[in-house]
Amino acid sequence: MDDDVSPVAALVAAAAAGEQQAWRELVDRYAPLLVSVIRRFRLTPSDTEDIAQTVWLRLVEHLDRLREPQAIPRWLITTGRRESIRYLSSRHRIPPNDPLEPRYQSLAVDTGEPNEDLFRAERHEVLLAGLAELPRRQRELLLLLAEDPQPSYVEISERTGIPVGSIGPTRARALERLRRSAPVRGYLMSSDQTQPSGGDRHDAATLG
C-alpha cells in the first residue's frame, strides 16, 4: 500500500539519474532539516542560504553514494554542521572546537546554546528528519495540519483528496509512522539510555 512506502530511496535514485522533479521533491523534503541544522550556529539568513547552497551542490555529486535509507539525513546533518563551523572559523568569529564526530555532543559549547535550546534544536532535527521520510500523503497532511491558521478539514480534504472522515485516522497513522521512523526511534533510544536526567529535565521544563 502506498501509505507504507517511504519514497526517499526512489527519489535519491531518480535524482542521481538526472530527474529534476525527483531532485526538487528531495530538496523540499529535506530543506527544513538542513535549515534546522545550520540555524543552531546563529548565522544570518543570507549566510544560512549560502551554506545551504554549498551543501546542496555538494549533495548532487554525492547522490550515487547515498543509496541506503538513512544515508541522506546523516550526510546532511554532518555536512551542514561542518560547513557552518568552517564558515564561522574561517572568519575567526569563534575558535573551532574539537573537530570530529564526538564533538557534536558538545555543540552547546560551540554555539553557546543554553541546554534547553540544545534539547529543543535536537528534537526539531529528529522530527524533521522523520517527517522527510513519510509517504507523500501522510507528510502532506501533517504539513497542512501544522499550518497556522490550520485550514478547515473540508479544505484539507480538497487539497489532499483524503475524505474528511479519514483525516483523523490518517493523522494518527502518520504520527505513528513518524514515531517509528528511524531518526525518531534512534533518538529516543539514545536519549533514554544515555541522558535520562537530561530528558527528564527537559520534559519538566517544557511541560511545566
Add this chain to the structure above:
Amino acid sequence: MTRRRWDDDDRLFNDLAEAVHDTAPLARTIAEHAEGALSWRMIDEELASLTFDSSLEPVAATRARPDEARVLVFTSTPLSMELEVRHDQVVGQILPPGAGEIIIETSDGAEYRVSADESGFFELPSMRAGPVRLRCDTATGRVVTDWVRL
C-alpha cells in the same frame, strides 16, 4: 522523558508543528535556490572529495600557529589537490606534481581558467565569496572537486 512525551499524539504533533514553523520560510527559500543545483552534476569527471580542512582542526593545533594559512585537501584516485588560503590569496598544488589546466567554477555560472606549472603549482584569481569548485585536467586524469566556500 521524550519517549513518554511523544507517546501522546498531540504532544508529538505540537513538537513537530513547532519544528516546521521555526524553519518554514527559510526552508522554502533555500529549496527554491537549490532547484538548479542538479544541472551542475558532473558525469565524466571523477570526484575529488574534501578530505582535510584545517579550519576544522582542534583549537590547540591552530593556536600554536596563529598566522598559518587554511589548508584544504581534495582526494581522488588519479590525483589530489591541496589549497592554501591566506587572507585573499589562494594557492594550490596538484599531486602527484604535474602540469595541468584548472577551471574554477562558481555557482552563479562564472568560470576562470588557470594553468598549473610542471610542479603542479597554481594560483587562483580573486573571486566573490560563495561556493566554488575546481575542475582539473592533467596527464594523470580529470577530476572535479567538492564545492567549497574559500
